[in-house]
Amino acid sequence: MLADYGSVALFLVVAVLFTVSTLAMPPMLRRMGIISKNRPNPIKNATYECGLQPTGKAWVQFNFRYYFYALVFISLDVVVVFIYPWAVQVRQLGVSALIAIVVLLFIVIVGVLYAWKKNVLEWK
Amino acid sequence: MMLESYALSSIGSALKPLPADWPGGFWWHWLVFTIIAILFVLLMVLFFTYFERRAMGRLQARLGPNRCGPFGVIQPIMDAIKALTKEDIVPYNADKVVHWLAPAVAFVPVLLVFVVVPFSNGAMLADLNVGILFVVAISSLSALGIVMAGWGSNNKYSLISAMRAVAAVVSYEIPVVLSIASVVLLAGSMSLNDIVLAQNIPFILMQPLAFLIFFIGASAEINRSPFDLLEADSEIVAGFHTEYSGMKFALFYLVEYAEALLLSVLITTLFLSGWRGPLLPPWLWFLIKVVAVFFVLVWVRTTLPRARIDQLMALAWKFLFPLSVINLVITAIEVLAWPGGVPWPMLFVNIGIMAVLIVSWSRLFKFGWGRVKVEA
Numbered sequence: 104m105l106a107d108y109g110s111v112a113l114f115l116v117v118a119v120l121f122t123v124s125t126l127a128m129p130p131m132l133r134r135m136g137i138i139s140k141n142r143p144n145p146i147k148n149a150t151y152e153c154g155l156q157p158t159g160k161a162w163v164q165f166n167f168r169y170y171f172y173a174l175v176f177i178s179l180d181v182v183v184v185f186i187y188p189w190a191v192q193v194r195q196l197g198v199s200a201l202i203a204i205v206v207l208l209f210i211v212i213v214g215v216l217y218a219w220k221k222n223v224l225e226w227k
Numbered sequence: 228m229m230l231e232s233y234a235l236s237s238i239g240s241a242l243k244p245l246p247a248d249w250p251g252g253f254w255w256h257w258l259v260f261t262i263i264a265i266l267f268v269l270l271m272v273l274f275f276t277y278f279e280r281r282a283m284g285r286l287q288a289r290l291g292p293n294r295c296g297p298f299g300v301i302q303p304i305m306d307a308i309k310a311l312t313k314e315d316i317v318p319y320n321a322d323k324v325v326h327w328l329a330p331a332v333a334f335v336p337v338l339l340v341f342v343v344v345p346f347s348n349g350a351m352l353a354d355l356n357v358g359i360l361f362v363v364a365i366s367s368l369s370a371l372g373i374v375m376a377g378w379g380s381n382n383k384y385s386l387i388s389a390m391r392a393v394a395a396v397v398s399y400e401i402p403v404v405l406s407i408a409s410v411v412l413l414a415g416s417m418s419l420n421d422i423v424l425a426q427n428i429p430f431i432l433m434q435p436l437a438f439l440i441f442f443i444g445a446s447a448e449i450n451r452s453p454f455d456l457l458e459a460d461s462e463i464v465a466g467f468h469t470e471y472s473g474m475k476f477a478l479f480y481l482v483e484y485a486e487a488l489l490l491s492v493l494i495t496t497l498f499l500s501g502w503r504g505p506l507l508p509p510w511l512w513f514l515i516k517v518v519a520v521f522f523v524l525v526w527v528r529t530t531l532p533r534a535r536i537d538q539l540m541a542l543a544w545k546f547l548f549p550l551s552v553i554n555l556v557i558t559a560i561e562v563l564a565w566p567g568g569v570p571w572p573m574l575f576v577n578i579g580i581m582a583v584l585i586v587s588w589s590r591l592f593k594f595g596w597g598r599v600k601v602e603a
Contacts, residue, residue: 104356106253107353107355108353110256110257110260110353111339111342111352111353111355113257114257114264114339114342114353115335115339118265118334118335118338119335121265121338122334122478125478126327126330126474126478128474129315129473130315132311138312139314141315141316143316147316148317148318148319149319150318150381150470151464151469151470152382153464161380161381161382161385161386172397172398172540172544173397175544176397176398176401180401180404183401183405183408186408187360187408187411190408190409190412191411191415191416193415193562194415197563198563201560201563204559205556208555215544215548219544219545224540224544224545225537
C-alpha cells in the first residue's frame with residue numbers, strides 16, 4: 104500500500120517536470136533563435152479592457168457574495184468526511200450506523216434550511 | 228500475459244486481474260504506467276479537441292476543421308505548433324510569478340488524478356484503496372490555478388471569472404461528492420477497480436439519480452457548457468485566460484479538455500462498468516465508453532443555452548443537494564435490506580423513485596423559464 108503512494112508521489116514529480124518543461128519550452132526556443140523574439144510595447148502589454156485605456160487596478164475589494172455559501176460548504180464538507188468511511192463499511196456497521204448518519208445529516212440539513220429561510224442561498 | 232487476458236476477456240467476468248506489479252517489479256510497473264497515463268491524457272486531449280470541433284460542426288450543420296490533412300485530422304497538431312510559436316504577452320501590471328505559475332498549478336492536479344484510473348482489470352499505476360476520494364480531493368485543486376490566473380492577470384474580467392469559478396466549484400462539490408458516496412455504498416469500496424468489479428449491472432441503472440446529479444454537477448464543476456459562466460464570451464471576454472497567450476494559453480486549453488476527459492473517465496468507471504464488456508478487449512471497451520460519454524458532453528454543449536449565475540447557484544443548493552441526500556439515504560436502506568447485493572429488479576424501483584423525486588421537487592420552485600422575479 105505504501106508502495107502505491109510512493110508511485111503516486113513519483114508520478115507527481117514527473118507531472119510537475121512535464122508541466123514546467125512545457126512552459127519553459129517557448130522561452131528556450133526563443134533563446135535558441137528558432138522562433139521569433141517577443142516584441143513588447145506599452146499598448147500591447149496593457150491590460151485588456153475592450154480596447155479602452157485600463158482604468159485603475161483589478162485588485163480591489165470584492166463583494167464577496169458567496170461568503171455564506173463558503174460557510175455552508177465547509178460544514179457540509181465535514182459531514183462528507185464522516186459519510187465516506189461509513190459508506191465503505193455500511194454492511195458491517197448495520198442499521199445503528201445508518202441511524203447515526205441520518206441524525207448527523209438531519210442536524211446539518213436543519214442548518215442549511217435555516218440558511219435557505221434567511222435567504223442566504225439567494226444570489227442577489 | 229496480455230494475450231492471455233484478451234482471450235479471457237471474451238468470457239466476460241472470468242477476466243483475471245493483472246498482478247499488482249504487472250511487467251515485473253516496482254520500477255517497471257511505475258515506468259510503464261507513467262508513460263501510459265501521460266500518453267493517454269495527451270493523445271485523448273488531442274483527439275477530443277478535434278472530435279469536439281468536428282462533432283459540433285456536424286451538430287450545427289457545418290463542416291468543422293477540414294483543411295489540415297485528410298478530414299482535418301492534424302488540426303490539433305497544427306494548433307499546438309501555433310501555440311508554441313505565438314508571442315508570450317504578459318500584462319505589465321500583472322503579478323508575473325502568479326501569472327506564470329497558474330497554468331502549471333491548474334494542470335498538475337488533473338494529470339495526477341489519472342494514476343488511479345483502471346484501463347483494464349488491475350491495470351493502473353496505483354490501486355489506492357481511497358481511490359475515488361483521492362480523485363475528488365486532487366481534482367478540485369485545479370480551481371486554485373484558475374483563481375491564480377484570474378488574480379494574477381490584474382484584469383477585471385479575469386477576476387470576475389475566477390470568482391465565478393470558485394462559486395461553481397464550492398456549490399457543486401457537495402452534490403457530486405454525495406452522489407459518488409451512494410456509488411461507494413453499493414460497491415462497498417473506494418478503489419476504482421473494485422467499483423468496476425462490483426458492477427455486474429452498470430450503476431447507471433442502479434443509481435440513475437446519482438448518475439444525473441454527478442453528470443450535471445461535475446460538468447458544472449469543470450465549467451463545461453451550459454455552465455461555462457467563467458468563460459462567458461458575451462459577458463466577460465474570455466474569462467480567466469483573457470490575458471494569456473502562447474504556451475500558457477495552450478496549457479489552460481489542455482486543462483479544460485483534460486478535465487472533460489476526467490469527467491468522461493469517471494462516468495465510465497463509476498456508472499458504465501468501466502473496462503467491462505463482452506468480446507472486445509477491456510481497454511477498447513474503456514476507450515469506446517469514454518468517447519461515447521464525451522460525445523454526450525459535446526451534444527449537451529451544442530444543445531443547451533448558457534445558464535445564469537443565480538440559476539447555477541440555485542440549481543446546486545436547492546435542487547441537486549437535497550436530491551443527493553435523499554438518494555444517499557434510500558441507497559443506504561437498500562444496501563442494508565439486501566446485504567448480499569441489491570437484486571436487479573430494484574433498478575425499476577430506483578428509476579421510478581428518480582422520476583417521482585425530480586418531477587415533485589421541480590414543482591417546488593420555478594427558476595428560469597423566461598420569467599424574472601421583479602423585486603419591489
